[in-house]
Amino acid sequence: MASTTRKKRPCSKCDKAAGIFTCFGCQKDFCYRHVAEHRQELNKQMDELTTNHDQLQQTIVEQEAQPNCHPLIQKINEWEQESINKMH
Numbered sequence: 001m002a003s004t005t006r007k008k009r010p011c012s013k014c015d016k017a018a019g020i021f022t023c024f025g026c027q028k029d030f031c032y033r034h035v036a037e038h039r040q041e042l043n044k045q046m047d048e049l050t051t052n053h054d055q056l057q058q059t060i061v062e063q064e065a066q067p068n069c070h071p072l073i074q075k076i077n078e079w080e081q082e083s084i085n086k087m088h
Contacts, residue, residue, distance in 0.1 A: 013037065 008018040011031035019029025023038060030038050063070060068077065 009029045011017050011019050011034050012028035013030060013034040017031030017033070020032055021030045021035045022028070023030065025042070028038075068074065
């Protein structure tokens with residue numbers, strides 16, 4: 001019976017210690033010390049994404065509340081009114 005063993009790869013951060021953890025997101029191996037650092041980096045990225053999401057959601061809510069306030073919509077409305085005035 002053949003057994004399969006996984007060769008320990010070095011930590012992707014320090015390239016010294018054996019990687020004890022493989023991140024399924026980035027497929028990199030980390031030693032015990034760098035697992036915590038990688039997790040902190042991921043938490044920071046998640047916080048930034050959450051902030052960006054919240055800002056985008058707020059912008060959408062504001063634009064939905066005042067749909068005619070966007071400068072391009074105002075310009076289109078001006079062109080429409082000018083066209084109507086020219087036809088009369």
